[in-house]
Amino acid sequence: MAVEASDGPVTFKKSSASKSNQLHSEMKNSDSYDDGQSNRKTSDVPASNGQSSSSLNGKASAIESSVDISKESNLKTYTKSSPSANSKFPSLGNKNESLLEKKIPKCDDFEDEEDNTPLSDIRMKMNNDNDKKATPNALKKSYEDSDDDDIPLSARLPHNTNLGESSSNYDDSDKQETASKLSVKRPLDEIGSLHSSGKKPKLSDPGSSINAKQISVRSDAKVEEEDDDDIPISRKKNKVVKLMDKSSSSKKLTNVAKVNKGAAPSFKKKEKLKKSGNESEHSQSTKLQLSSGDGQKKWTTLVHNGIIFPPPYNPHGVKILYKGKPVTLTPEQEEVATLFAVMRDTEYMEKEIFKDNFWNDWRELLGENHVIQNLKDCDFTPIYDWCQIEKDKKKQMSLEEKKALREEKMKQEEKYMWAIVDGVKEKVGNFRAEPPGLFRGRGVHPKMGKVKRRIRPNDVVINIGKDAPIPECPIPGESWAEITHDDTVTWLAKWRDPIKPNKLKMVSLAASSSWKGQSDKEKYEKARMLKSYIGNIRAAYTKGFTSKDITKQQIAVATYFIDKLALRAGNEKDDEEADTVGCCTLKVENVTAEGHNKLKFDFLGKDSIKYENTVEVEPPVYKAILKFQKDKQPGDDLFDKLDTSKLNAHLKELMPNLTAKVFRTFNASFTLDDMLNKETKDGVVAEKTAVYQHANKQVAIICNHQRSVSKNHSTQISKLNEKIDELQAVLKELKIDLDRARKEKPPLKRSSDGKNKRNLNPEAIGKKIAQTSAKIEKMQRDIHTKEDLKTVALGTSKINYLDPRITVSWCKRHEVPIEKIYTKTLLEKFAWAMDVDPDFRF
DNA sequence: CTTATGACTTGCAGCAAGGACG
DNA sequence: CGTCCTTGCTGCAAGTCATAAG
Numbered sequence: 001m002a003v004e005a006s007d008g009p010v011t012f013k014k015s016s017a018s019k020s021n022q023l024h025s026e027m028k029n030s031d032s033y034d035d036g037q038s039n040r041k042t043s044d045v046p047a048s049n050g051q052s053s054s055s056l057n058g059k060a061s062a063i064e065s066s067v068d069i070s071k072e073s074n075l076k077t078y079t080k081s082s083p084s085a086n087s088k089f090p091s092l093g094n095k096n097e098s099l100l101e102k103k104i105p106k107c108d109d110f111e112d113e114e115d116n117t118p119l120s121d122i123r124m125k126m127n128n129d130n131d132k133k134a135t136p137n138a139l140k141k142s143y144e145d146s147d148d149d150d151i152p153l154s155a156r157l158p159h160n161t162n163l164g165e166s167s168s169n170y171d172d173s174d175k176q177e178t179a180s181k182l183s184v185k186r187p188l189d190e191i192g193s194l195h196s197s198g199k200k201p202k203l204s205d206p207g208s209s210i211n212a213k214q215i216s217v218r219s220d221a222k223v224e225e226e227d228d229d230d231i232p233i234s235r236k237k238n239k240v241v242k243l244m245d246k247s248s249s250s251k252k253l254t255n256v257a258k259v260n261k262g263a264a265p266s267f268k269k270k271e272k273l274k275k276s277g278n279e280s281e282h283s284q285s286t287k288l289q290l291s292s293g294d295g296q297k298k299w300t301t302l303v304h305n306g307i308i309f310p311p312p313y314n315p316h317g318v319k320i321l322y323k324g325k326p327v328t329l330t331p332e333q334e335e336v337a338t339l340f341a342v343m344r345d346t347e348y349m350e351k352e353i354f355k356d357n358f359w360n361d362w363r364e365l366l367g368e369n370h371v372i373q374n375l376k377d378c379d380f381t382p383i384y385d386w387c388q389i390e391k392d393k394k395k396q397m398s399l400e401e402k403k404a405l406r407e408e409k410m411k412q413e414e415k416y417m418w419a420i421v422d423g424v425k426e427k428v429g430n431f432r433a434e435p436p437g438l439f440r441g442r443g444v445h446p447k448m449g450k451v452k453r454r455i456r457p458n459d460v461v462i463n464i465g466k467d468a469p470i471p472e473c474p475i476p477g478e479s480w481a482e483i484t485h486d487d488t489v490t491w492l493a494k495w496r497d498p499i500k501p502n503k504l505k506m507v508s509l510a511a512s513s514s515w516k517g518q519s520d521k522e523k524y525e526k527a528r529m530l531k532s533y534i535g536n537i538r539a540a541y542t543k544g545f546t547s548k549d550i551t552k553q554q555i556a557v558a559t560y561f562i563d564k565l566a567l568r569a570g571n572e573k574d575d576e577e578a579d580t581v582g583c584c585t586l587k588v589e590n591v592t593a594e595g596h597n598k599l600k601f602d603f604l605g606k607d608s609i610k611y612e613n614t615v616e617v618e619p620p621v622y623k624a625i626l627k628f629q630k631d632k633q634p635g636d637d638l639f640d641k642l643d644t645s646k647l648n649a650h651l652k653e654l655m656p657n658l659t660a661k662v663f664r665t666f667n668a669s670f671t672l673d674d675m676l677n678k679e680t681k682d683g684v685v686a687e688k689t690a691v692y693q694h695a696n697k698q699v700a701i702i703c704n705h706q707r708s709v710s711k712n713h714s715t716q717i718s719k720l721n722e723k724i725d726e727l728q729a730v731l732k733e734l735k736i737d738l739d740r741a742r743k744e745k746p747p748l749k750r751s752s753d754g755k756n757k758r759n760l761n762p763e764a765i766g767k768k769i770a771q772t773s774a775k776i777e778k779m780q781r782d783i784h785t786k787e788d789l790k791t792v793a794l795g796t797s798k799i800n801y802l803d804p805r806i807t808v809s810w811c812k813r814h815e816v817p818i819e820k821i822y823t824k825t826l827l828e829k830f831a832w833a834m835d836v837d838p839d840f841r842f
Numbered sequence: 843c844t845t846a847t848g849a850c851t852t853g854c855a856g857c858a859a860g861g862a863c864g
Numbered sequence: 865c866g867t868c869c870t871t872g873c874t875g876c877a878a879g880t881c882a883t884a885a886g
Contacts, residue, residue, distance in 0.1 A: 434876070442854075442877065489849065497877095502847065505876085519850080568852095569880060572845095577878080606879055607853055645844095648881070661851085661880060707854065716869080793854075795872090800852055823872060 297487050298515070302464055304419035304428065306471030306480070307493050307507055308412070309455070310435040318386045321379035322372050333365050334383075336451055339438050341380035342387050348440065348448065357449035358438060419492060419509060427510035428492065433460070439499045443578035443608025452498050457481070459495040490515050500576065512828035521832055524803040526657055527665040528842060533655040534666070538563065540654060545620035551641040555650050557624050558583050558639055562663050565613065566702050568606060569644040569660035580604045583660070584644050589634035597622040611704050668699045668801035673842035676810050689820050692810070697789065699797045707793040713786075720783050724776055731772045738765045798822075804830035809840035 313335045319326035320337055329337060340358055348354045359375040366372055397405075416431040433455040441448045457473045461482040464470065473479050481495075491506040509515050530537075537559070544556025561567050562583050570582020581590060581603050590603035599622065600614040617625075628638050644660065651658040675695035680688055710716075737747040741762045760768075804822075808830070811818045822830065 430875075432875090437876095440877080445877095491849075494848090499877095503878090504848065506849070508850080516851095523851085571880065573879095580878085582879080607877075609854085644881075659881065664852095705853080712869090796853055825873065 298490050299465070299487050300422050301467065302419065302421055302487070302492070303468040304464060304471065304492050305415045305431075306462055306474070307431045307433055307460065308416050309433045309457070309474055313436075313454075316383075316386055318383045320383055321381070323377045324379070326382075327371055333362070335436070336362050336365055337380060338383050338387065339436065339451070341383035343438065344380065344384050348438075351448065353444075353446065354438075354449035357447060358451070361449075361451040421509070421513075421515070424514070426513040426515075429508050429510045429513075431492075431507055433495070434505065441578055443580065443604060445578045446576055447499055450499055455495055455498070460493055461495065462493050463489065463491055512825070512831065516829070517832040520829075523665060524669065524805070527662055527669055527803070530655060530658065530662055530666045531670065531842070533658070534563075537654050542618070542620075545618060545624055551646070553624055554628065554639045554642045555647060557621055557628075558642055558647055559651070560618075560621060562660050563667075564617075565601070565615065566664050566667050566704070567611075568664070569647065571644050578604075578608055580606060580608055582606070582644075584639055584642050584647055586638040587634065588629045588632045588636050588638050591625060591629070591638060593622065593626055593629075599625060605704065609704065609706050664703060665801055665803075667702055668797055669803040669806060669842050671695065671699050671702060672802050673806045676806065677841075680810070680814055685816055685820060688814050688816050692807075692816075692821060693785075693794070696794045696798060696802070697792055699802060700792045700794050703797055703801060705793040705796040706791050709790050713790055717783060717786065720779055720786075724779050724783075727772055727776050727779070731769060731776070734765055734769045734772065738762055738769065741765055799826070799829075803842055804833035805836040805840050806842050808833050808836050809838050812836075812838035 313331060315331040315334055316338070317334075319328055320341070321327070340362070343349060355375055362375075363370075363372075372378060413431070417428055419426050419428050434452070436454040437452045439445075439447055439450045439452045457475055457478040458481050460480055461484060462471060462480050463484045463486050465487075466485045470480075470483055491508045493507040494504050497503040497505050541556040541559045541563075544552050545560070547553040547556060562569070568582035570584035570586065572585060573580065581587060582605060586603065590601060592600040592602070594600050594614065596616070597619050598614055598616050600612075602610075602612050605611045625638070628640075632638075632640075648659045651660065672695050675698060676692065679691045679695065681691075733748070737760070740747060741760065746759050804826075807821055808818060810816070811821060818827065818834075827834075
């Protein structure tokens with residue numbers, strides 16, 4: 001393959017390759033993918049922030065309740081093979097339209113695009129000049145793609161005709177039918193009625209904090225819903241509630257577990273039985289009918305209980321020392337002092353800005369004429385020690401006590417954990433107001449150390465259905481700032497960030513919710529669409545490299561970077577934030593021309609993560625960069641004629657809804673799909689998951705997802721090495737024993753303790769040798785992967801960039817249990833992708 | 843147009859729960 | 865069967881991008 005593109009202008013050389021070296025030089029060896037060439041460097045992550053947790057934060061871990069159920073449903077869906085997709089993602093119609101009318105799904109852009117895009121010709125042209133030299137997989141692939149670009153889209157993506165509706169289904173011939181037949185999808189109310197003989201379910205459990213006007217409770221309860229149809233809703237509701245409780249019980253857990261692990265691996269190949277009909281039943285949990293468009297109505301009914309606040313500050317009365325003397329503080333002053341005290345052994349304490357900012361804010365609380373006149377003379381040790389003791393006490397608590405505490409918390413929080421959206425119960429993401437704390441920015445942040453004051457109900461705007469009861473304000477005597485009923489947004493509550501007052505903090509549904517699932521899916525569909533446009537786009541920007549119009553030229557080069565290097569767009573930032581850059585905000589000093597068409601990138605990107613990479617670029621790009629840098633200072637903008645909105649406006653001319661970030665998604669998913677399909681061999685599951693991990697790692701490298709090396713990394717490594725040494729010694733002895741045994745001599749005494757060993761026959765010794773060396777090998781592999789991944793973060797791409805359908809379909813094809821790849825929460829998050837066709841390709 | 847703001851996604855680190863280990 | 869380690873999950877900061885406002 002690859003042939004085709006090889007003559008064109010765009011040289012996507014080692015993009016990923018070069019990047020791969022990016023993280024550490026260590027990994028260069030042994031990694032077949034990092035072939036080379038590129039000059040990667042080690043980037044030392046400036047791991048900025050040592051967070052120490054303040055004891056104030058309660059972290060409640062989200063508990064299983066609903067989880068299990070949904071899991072179950074996933075499995076179900078799974079097993080029964082794909083046909084349910086449609087119902088899961090109902091068309092985007094308006095709830096009010098009759099279902100039947102909706103036969104032809106309304107497609108967003110996707111469909112249209114395809115139709116009117118005259119890609120073919122353009123593409124053809126392109127192919128001829130496409131050049132893709134050492135293209136790394138991703139790009140290479142894309143090139144190939146562009147090759148088939150001449151194939152009429154319709155032919156290429158036959159199934160996608162209805163993208164808007166159900167892109168995931170490749171062959172939905174029958175589904176289609178099904179859909180129109182029982183266009184159950186949709187409106188929950190409708191679904192509700194379906195199941196409940198037309199009445200709107202009423203949720204009126206007095207005990208429950210949520211009173212929904214209409215609830216048909218699907219997702220979680222769906223299991224039983226089916227048999228419940230004739231039960232009066234009110235009762236049903238109770239049942240549902242119960243069910244949910246149950247779900248957290250171990251019983252349910254076990255069931256699920258059984259299903260999973262049992263004889264039926266999650267991804268056994270199944271013949272695809274396509275039944276039409278009854279899928280609607282299962283299509284539950286995700287009814288995504290939201291349209292992607294903005295300003296669109298996102299919901300009809302929305303019921304929730306608002307948010308919960310941290311408990312009020314409980315003064316401990318411990319005094320700090322000022323110039324050696326104890327000072328009594330008011331509770332407010334003490335609270336802030338405590339926030340500072342607990343940060344004693346973080347690296348923030350070495351940062352002057354941090355201390356200055358803290359002092360400024362604290363001083364305000366102390367008042368002008370306070371005894372305490374400077375921070376330097378304050379000794380917070382007493383408070384620090386007190387906190388340590390408290391921490392220890394907590395640690396010492398018995399298991400029961402801890403459990404009781406946790407349950408207590410759960411009980412308090414439970415009502416906040418759920419919202420009912422259009423009758424469907426959904427998990428809420430973060431329903432806790434952020435506790436007060438000292439702001440920790442990442443990198444060199446001008447505001448670090450500022451006091452993040454306590455959020456009160458009066459700061460919080462609640463967004464809720466008109467007919468829903470207004471959540472009771474959890475703090476007596478206070479009240480919400482405002483109640484809105486904005487059905488064009490998906491947040492349930494918001495407040496202004498006290499640190500950056502023009503930033504908002506919002507409470508919305510959890511990642512497993514339909515809202516999130518739907519937009520996630522749309523995101524990946526958009527990226528997939530880019531696949532068919534990419535050839536074109538590359539041709540276009542290649543042409544632009546030499547444009548006389550400097551703006552166009554800059555756009556071309558910027559797009560090239562975004563495509564090739566997966567750079568972020570790079571919005572403008574103000575001085576109140578850490579100084580980081582993205583593509584459009586690159587400074588002259590961030591890119592160095594090193595000769596031979598090599599450009600060295602070196603800058604701090606999002607979260608102040610260092611991006612360091614040297615790449616060979618197209619000669620015209622190289623020239624263009626030299627030109628852009630000419631007559632500028634190091635700190636000047638490289639792309640002075642450009643900003644993200646201009647760039648995105650341009651991208652939109654090339655493909656509908658295209659923006660810069662789509663390239664990251666595209667490159668990531670494409671790479672995964674490509675690598676999985678090239679690398680996966682027959683073998684045991686562990687080998688396959690290793691392939692997956694390897695692909696995942698490449699993606700992480702492309703996206704520059706780093707993590708800081710854990711503090712005890714080196715100790716861990718040396719421990720492993722020690723063990724290996726020990727085993728090696730054992731091995732040596734065994735070999736001697738083997739020799740002797742063959743000569744029928746008894747084994748020597750054990751060197752370690754001088755005791756006698758059992759006299760074994762050669763076979764037995766041979767076996768031991770094999771075992772031991774296997775152990776050694778395994779440990780060596782462990783060390784290797786550990787080193788390999790010590791600065792690479794795989795999670796971010798798995799969560800945000802890799803189309804789960806690639807993973808799921810791959811698992812199905814290769815009989816890898818999906819649980820080997822996705823954790824429980826990820827399975828929930830990706831519920832929408834579980835029933836993908838095994839043949840799905842990105 | 844430019845700037846501000848709002849809505850929503852992406853990102854790393856820390857923590858705590860769960861698993862491996864001796 | 866406690867301790868050490870690993871890992872998943874949450875917290876919240878920091879991006880992107882559309883749009884409203886000036």
